[in-house]
Amino acid sequence: MTVLHRIIKISSKISWKIWAVLLIVVPGTIGFTSTLILLNFLRTPKCTHVFLPITSVSTKIHCAQTEAKKNTLKGFLKAIKLSKSFPKKHSFRSEVEHNVKKWTIAILDIAEEKFQQGQLQEAINIAERIPNNVQTNNIVSQRIEKWNNSWSEGEEILVRIESQLRNFSWNLAFKEVLKLHDLPNKYWATTGYNDAVKKIRFAKEESSQLDNAFILLNRGGVDNWLSTINESQQINFDSYAYQKAQDLIQDAEYKINDHINELIDNDNWSTLSKVIDKTSNNKIFINKTRDLLIITNAGLETKKGTIESVKNAILKLEKINLNSSFYQKSKNLSDIWKSNIKYIAYLEKSRKLAIRGNIEDLKEAIQLAKIIPSDNFYYQEAREEIDKWNSLVQTKEDKPILDKAKHLAAGGDILDLKRAIVEIQSIGMNRTLSIQAKEEAQKWYLDIKRQKDQLILNQAVILGNNKNYGSAIIIAKKITSERPLYKKAQNNIKKWQTEIKAKEDLKKAYLMAQSQTSQSLISAISIIQNIPLSTDVSSQAKQSLKRWSFQILSIAENLANRSLWNEAIEVANKIPEESPAYSSAQAKILTWNNFLK
Secondary structure (H helix, E strand, C coil), X not given: CCXXXXXXXXXXXXXXXXXXXXXXXXXXXXXXXXXXXXXXHHHCCCCCCCCHHXXXXXXXXXXXXXXXXXXXXXXHHHHHHHHHCCCCCCCCHHHHHHHHHHHHHHHHHHHHHHHHCCCHHHHHHHHHCCCCCHHHHHHHHHHHHHHHHHHHHHHHHHHHHHHHHHCCCHHHHHHHHHHHHHCCCHHHHHHHHHHHHHHHHHHHXXXXXXXXXXXXXXXXXXXXXXXXXXXXXXXXXXXXXXXXXXXXXXXXXXXXHHHHHHHHHCCCHHHHHHHHHHHCCCCCCCCCHHHHXXXXXXXXXXXXXXXXHHHHHHHHHCCCCCCCCCHHHHXXXXXXXXXXXXXXXXXXXXXXXXXXCCHHHHHHXXXXXXXXXXXXXXXXXXXHHHHHHHHHHHHHHHHHHHHHHHHHHCCCCHHHHHHHHHHHCCCCCCCCCHHHHHHHHHHHHHHHHHXXXXXXXXXXXXXXXCCCHHHHHHHHCCCCCCCCCHHHHHHHHHHHHHHHHHHHHXXXXXXXXXXXXXXXXXXXXXXXXCCCCCCCCHHHHHHHHHHHXXXXXXXXXXXXXXXXXXXXXXXXCCCCCCCCCHHHHHHHHXXXXXXXX
16 A cells, blocks of 8 residues: 555545644644744844944844843853944943943952952953953952952961961961951852861871970980981971971980080090990981091090000091091090190009009109199099009008007006097098098097996995985986996986885885874875885885785774674775785675675
């Protein structure tokens, strides 16, 4: 079946009414559309290719408005360009100028967005594309000036922040950061602000890495100074803490160099050798290690103290190059050691004399060693030898005196001791044996005092043995507190005073017991109970205690015979346990208690 046949078949199925509608609508639509297109073509000017010299005013206005409606930079610029060629005396001139100003502001708003995004130059470039116009020139220039001022202020704040960060002034830096919030620019208030805050935090973190280095530097010592250098070297070149780290490295290096020079000046070669071992692996000191080792080994050589060793040390120093930082130091040492050679000769000669050991040679050795001046390296060594030889001379001179004094003191009596003291006092102060001599003299002084005190004490003891306690005490008190037998004298005085009191107490008890009442007897017994057993009257006190206790018991029995059981028991209970009457009294009390039942 052909296509034509198919169309005929389909059309035969469509109602005539539908065909009628189609015949009316389709031709009418085609006609209307064609008319509209034709009319628009006749009314709308062509704005794609406008030649300004021959383009009508209405076309310029229309095309300018059309471009401006696009709300693009390109459209606004084109609209202003079209308006620029508008006749100055035209009736629509004021409206055109109003539009130009409006479009200029629109372009500046586009540029403002770029400025707020941080693209200053892009914003300026956009603003500078606005064609020159008397009415808008001020608007454009003022806006660009505002941007430049605001941007410059932000950059100045950054410069101040950088300065504060390099000075580790965190608080001042943060105060500057807060000023970014006040700038009329979103970029500075957000991105610039956040970047600056991050920069401060990062700078503080880097700075904290140097805190321990500061502590180690101030703590002192080669190990701590080297640790300061190592930790400071970890700070990168672009770090805010880099300069401070370099300052720490320099400070630590100066301290180590000063320490090394001090050790050299003090001839402390063994310690210097240890310092070199520690610094030799550090790149700052690695170039100095060779020369320091030469100086150290040369210094150790001089310690041998011989002319030959000093000459060898001088030869070693000659290996240090003229351009070395230690050249001048080595030259100074060489000059000093050369001058030392003659003093070493003096010291060697004085030692040979001293070996002989007699007083004359020792004194000559001392005089020879004294030639070495106090600022010389070997002065201290010479002084030690002089002190030793002086001690030997003094010992040899004073030993016979000390021996003679000891021999005199061996007699032991006061006269011998006094003669020994006079003899030993001829040994002067600040001599080798002066301390020993003083101790011996002090010992003999004490012996003299002891013997004198013993005579006094013996006299007092004799009086005490004769029971003349008062006189004995008076004599013993002559021995004062600073005397050697003072303590012994006091012990005797205390014993004699006890005897006197015991005797007085016994007498007092006798007087108390004379009334023969139970109460007086009980009071008498309480007095004699305090008399020590070591006293002379203790036996009398014991006899009195026995007698008075039985008298009390007798009084109690008399009360019992009168059936005064309670009174009898009360009296009997006063008899002390150490009394022979105690057991009998307790038996009686038991019996009397039964009667009470």
